[in-house]
Amino acid sequence: MRVTGSVGPLGIATSVLWLSVIVLLPLAALTYHSFGNGWSGFWDAVSAPGALDALKVTVFVSVIVAVVNVVMGTLIAWVLVRDDFPGKGIVNALIDLPFALPTIVASIVLLALYGPDSPVGVHLYATQPALVVALAFVTLPFVVRSVQPVLIEVDRDVEQAAASLGADNWTIFRRIILPTLAPSIISGGGLAFARAIGEYGSVVLIGGGIPKRTQMASQYIQQQIEVDRPVNAAAVSVALLVISFAVLLVLRLFADRTARKEQESR
Structure with missing residues (x-):
């Protein structure tokens, strides 16, 4: 070859x-x-009640976080690209802060802000909304940074032509802008989901780690290591790996299909 x-x-x-x-x-x-205990040992570890509960909580919360990021991340990207306001450069720089900040710091801050002694009167400690807030923080940049460059390249002349023909703002967004942004929105949302699946630091304090309620799979893995069950921890880790890989593979195939369609349309 x-x-x-x-x-x-x-x-x-x-x-x-x-x-x-x-x-x-x-x-x-x-x-x-x-697979240190064979296939049956692997299956027993993954299908154990505690493991299943942690995986269910993890997937459920990660899906909610991905949806929230799709909506809010697209809105933030729109504001950063289409609007001008004082401090825009600072806001734009802050978007990448979750990439640089240790996630355990985010958990400490969220615990101080929304914990039992919340100074703002919002008590989220050991609840699933607390997990959503924590994961939304660490995954925010994915959708914003995916949508931003595409939105910058959108042809504004087409929007103006549609407006001159009587289309309102919602119609222009739905029929012209959204189809262009859809691949980047889906890609950013998928990356946010895959990132949330394996997150540990940002949820370890504010989430509480209560089984069946707020224990994420990463916390369950840590628990298995602490009780000297490394094979069980590895099995659940592989389950998370399979879920994340499947999401990333679907995103890759979707991106390739979109690229081929664009080439065919030229």
Whole structure:
């Protein structure tokens, strides 16, 4: 098979080696360890009542967070692109703060703000809304940064033409802008979901970790490690890995399909 491109075989080999060391080997080791008690042991660990409860809470809350991010992230991206206001540059910089801030710090701040001694009178400690708030914070940038560049490139002349023909703002957004933004919105929402699935730091304090109510899968994994059940912890970790990989694979296939349609339409 002929290798083409600007980096050549050496560059490709280096990339594959680095990817293997950083990603593939650790994931392979995790998967191997999760089957330490055989397939039946793996299934028992994943299907245990505590594990199922944690996975249900995790998926449910992550779906809500993804939906919230789709709506609010698109709105924020719209404001940053289409509106001018004092402090816009600061707001734009703050969007990336969750990427730089240790997530445990977010949990401490949220606990101080919405915990039992809330200074604003909002008590969310050990509730699922607390998980939603915490995860919405750490996943906010995904939709905003996915939608922003696409929104910048939207042809404003088409919008003006539609307005001149009598279309109202909602019709213009629904018929012209939204179809263009849809791939980036879906991609950002999917990334937010995949990120929320495995989050630990931001929910560890404010969530409370109550089984069947607010215990996320990551907290359940930590609990299994503490009681010296590393195989069970690895099995649930693999379950999270499969869910996240499936979401990312669907997003990749969707992006490729969208790209092909765009090329065919040109």
